[in-house]
Amino acid sequence: LGFLSKPVEKVLRVGTSPDFPPFEYVDEKTGEVVGIDIDLIKAIANRLGYKVQIVSMDFDGLIPALEQGQVDVVISGMTITEERAKRVDFSIPYWKADQAIIVSKGSSFKPLKIEDLVNHTVGVQSGTTAEQLLDSYVSKGYNINVKRYSSYTLAVQDLINGRVDAVVVDSPVANTLAKKYSVEVAATITTGEEYGIAVKKGNKALLDQINKALSEILNSSEWDSIISKYMG
Ligand code: ARG
Numbered sequence: 001l002g003f004l005s006k007p008v009e010k011v012l013r014v015g016t017s018p019d020f021p022p023f024e025y026v027d028e029k030t031g032e033v034v035g036i037d038i039d040l041i042k043a044i045a046n047r048l049g050y051k052v053q054i055v056s057m058d059f060d061g062l063i064p065a066l067e068q069g070q071v072d073v074v075i076s077g078m079t080i081t082e083e084r085a086k087r088v089d090f091s092i093p094y095w096k097a098d099q100a101i102i103v104s105k106g107s108s109f110k111p112l113k114i115e116d117l118v119n120h121t122v123g124v125q126s127g128t129t130a131e132q133l134l135d136s137y138v139s140k141g142y143n144i145n146v147k148r149y150s151s152y153t154l155a156v157q158d159l160i161n162g163r164v165d166a167v168v169v170d171s172p173v174a175n176t177l178a179k180k181y182s183v184e185v186a187a188t189i190t191t192g193e194e195y196g197i198a199v200k201k202g203n204k205a206l207l208d209q210i211n212k213a214l215s216e217i218l219n220s221s222e223w224d225s226i227i228s229k230y231m232g
Pocket of ligand 1: 016017018019020024059076077078079080125127128129130152170193
């Protein structure tokens with residue numbers, strides 16, 4: 001009776017940390033994970049004949065989940081770094097970002113650079129390049145009290161509640177947070193990061209397919225409509 005059933009669609013298990021608008025976040029009305037990254041991986045999966053299954057987890061669990069085979073790909077505004085590239089393989093880049101310092105709206109604390117965070121409490125998400133940036137200043141002797149959160153959602157809540165003085169987060173996300181919540185961008189720190197999609201180390205077959213579909217999409221009007229849907 002095989003001819004009566006639909007062809008079995010392969011499932012692509014996609015790991016993401018949905019606390020990072022406009023790339024991945026939970027839609028307040030539907031409870032669904034949405035964003036640029038989600039639409040992008042769906043567009044890629046669609047071209048490759050996969051159905052997408054979103055697997056939400058903390059950012060610092062994403063690379064271990066790939067290594068342990070719990071997910072097939074990770075898309076999560078993840079910066080391509082040398083350190084990470086030892087553990088996973090990255091696609092071609094699809095986005096450029098810097099870091100930003102955000103404070104609560106109307107705050108008298110106006111940091112313009114990382115050095116200005118000395119003697120203050122600063123929130124970041126664990127396992128991110130923002131955390132690495134702050135830790136590098138701490139190890140150089142700057143007295144910054146780094147408060148680590150499992151998600152940026154919690155860090156921003158604490159910023160609004162006054163439990164931290166600032167949050168360091170990727171610049172495009174900072175700009176989106178400033179539109180959605182009572183926070184403002186105090187400074188941008190140029191770091192020149194690029195986002196990539198990650199697969200398990202050595203999964204060349206999948207990576208090649210992803211890169212082909214990704215480069216097609218990046219050069220298509222589909223990409224422009226995804227961006228304007230979430231940033232327009
Ligand atoms: N780009 C930064 C990094 O790779 C932050 C990514 C955080 N992503 C997220 N979905 N929370 O470390």
